[in-house]
Amino acid sequence: MSIEIKAPQFPESVADGTIVTWHKQPGESVSRDELIVDIETDKVVLEIVAPADGQVSEIIKNEGDVVVSQELIGHFVEGDISLNEEPSTSEGVAVSSPAAGNPETPMSPAARKLAEENNLTAEQIVGTGKGGRITKEDVVKKASEGASAAAPAAAAAPAVTAPAEEPSAAEHSMPGMIPQMTGTPDFASQQPARSEKRVPMTRLRKRIAERLLEAKNSTAMLTTFNEVNMAPVMELRKKYKDQFEKTHNGTRLGFMSFFVKAATEALRRHPEVNASLDVDDVVYHGYYDIGVAVSSDRGLVVPILRDTDQMSLAGVESTIRNFSERAQAGQLGIDEMQGGTFTITNGGVFGSLMSTPILNPPQTAILGMHKIQERPMAVNGEVKILPMMYLALSYDHRLIDGKEAVQFLVAIKDMLEDPARILLEL
Structure with a gap:
């Protein structure tokens, strides 16, 4: 069928x-x-x-x-319908192994494209696929064999034992001419290869580039900074992480859940940061859908946490972990990345100390987290070493004034430095 x-x-x-x-x-x-x-x-x-x-x-x-x-x-x-019948090995009939030399050997589209890039023909490649079909792996193997064979050939070239001719009188008389002596190493052939590789951008990468340029060119983007003492959150996490993981079926207590809950409360207090622009209209959202930037092999994706005001810390952590695992496997759905009223990106996991995140239109603000680093800080007239993190809030100045942006970021800072404020909504 x-x-x-x-x-x-x-x-x-x-x-x-x-x-x-x-x-x-x-x-x-x-x-x-x-x-x-x-x-x-x-x-x-x-x-x-x-x-x-x-x-x-x-x-x-x-x-x-x-x-x-x-x-x-x-x-x-x-059903089990064979399109390429192979000779049977029963009754002592010998079956020859796949061999190169047949120009009509079937070849997959990917293998044909790769073969053309490496100047290889079907006659040069041994097909190991069904019915002798040439696969992409066969072409890669042949190309690598050609590269490895070229190196010994180049090294053996100076060892040719052809009789050397005496330089002519004209050659002796040419200024700057250095006679080539038998056995002299060919230094040029010993230089490392300067290779280049040209590959087309993926659709995802091209779309990311388009959106970044759109954000830079169509918004009045500005970034404000602050720093937060992470010691209270770190102490709370250290005290309860084992009990938290045991109670919530293996879900680990991380930092992202605190930032998501703090941002949600700050968005409730500053609705213009949770709004978006639609041409000349301002759309104020009565819900809190926070996008969390996740890195994958194919590029940066931003899945959405829906209704974060109704999510628990454990719910936030488990959902983010699920998003990360499925992003690496390329299994996120389109509906999971549509919408969103605010975005959080964490460059600190890669060691970033400070950055200016770019907006994710039509959203009007994005929060950037960074690396936690111990620094000497003045506390009540004394110098103390504290684990500090720089926070960056990029916002669209067309809608959000500097006052609101700074107050929003300070609200997040205050809640993280005193996590009880998150629970008490203070």
């Missing part, structure tokens, strides 16, 4: 997607729910899995092709 493989239905905010990787080629067996193809959009990578046990029978859209919602990209054959 033949089944059409179609691109998923993209949401209204996503116009199209790009075929990133075909994990299965025509003729390869596929189990039900096994990954077949990845499609990358501006926000996430969507995975299409096999609807049943069977085989991919045809690929219509190759890697790199742009597709729209519900567009046909291939065909799938349900």
Whole structure:
């Protein structure tokens, strides 16, 4: 039974997607729910899995092709139907191993593209796929063999034993001419290779670049700074972290939950920071959806914590951990990254001491956390060493005045330096 493989239905905010990787080629067996193809959009990578046990029978859209919602990209054959019959090894019939030399050997689209980049032909590559098909790994292996073989060849070149000719009188008379003697090392060949690699930007990276430029060019962005003594939060965390983890089924107590709850209370006090601009209108949100910037191999993504005023510290921590794990696996949904009224980004996990975060339009403010570092501070006329963190609040000056921005950041600072204020809403 033949089944059409179609691109998923993209949401209204996503116009199209790009075929990133075909994990299965025509003729390869596929189990039900096994990954077949990845499609990358501006926000996430969507995975299409096999609807049943069977085989991919045809690929219509190759890697790199742009597709729209519900567009046909291939065909799938349900059941154990072999498209490339292999010779049987029974009854003593010898089956030859895959060998190079056949220009008509089938090759996957990814393998063909890689082979062209490395100036390789099908005759030079040994196919190890089903029915002798050449896979991407076969091309990589052949390319690496060629690179490793080139080095010994270059080293052996000076050892050619052809008789050296005596330099002519004209060569002796040329100024600056240095006679080349047999056995002289070729220093030029010993220099390290200066390689370059050119790869296209992913759709996600291009979309991130577009949004960053949009934020810089279309907002009156300004950043205000403050610093917070993290000792109270660190002491509270140290005192209760074991009991917290035991009570909440392995959820660890981190710093992000304190910042999320402090920011939520500060947003309640300063509604203009929780607002957004829609052309000439100001939209004041009566809810608190805070985006948390998460780094992944494909780029920065910002999943949203919904209704943070109703979430517990444990709920915040477990949700953020879940977001981080699924971001690394490329499993976040588009709906999980849409919306949001405020954003928190933590560059401190990578060692950043201070930065100016860029707005996430149409939001009008973003909070930047940084590295905790011990510094000498004056406390009641005495110098003490305290664990301090710089906080940065970038905001759109078209809507938020400096007074509100500073008061918002000071409110977060006060609640973190006295965590009881978060519970008492003081």
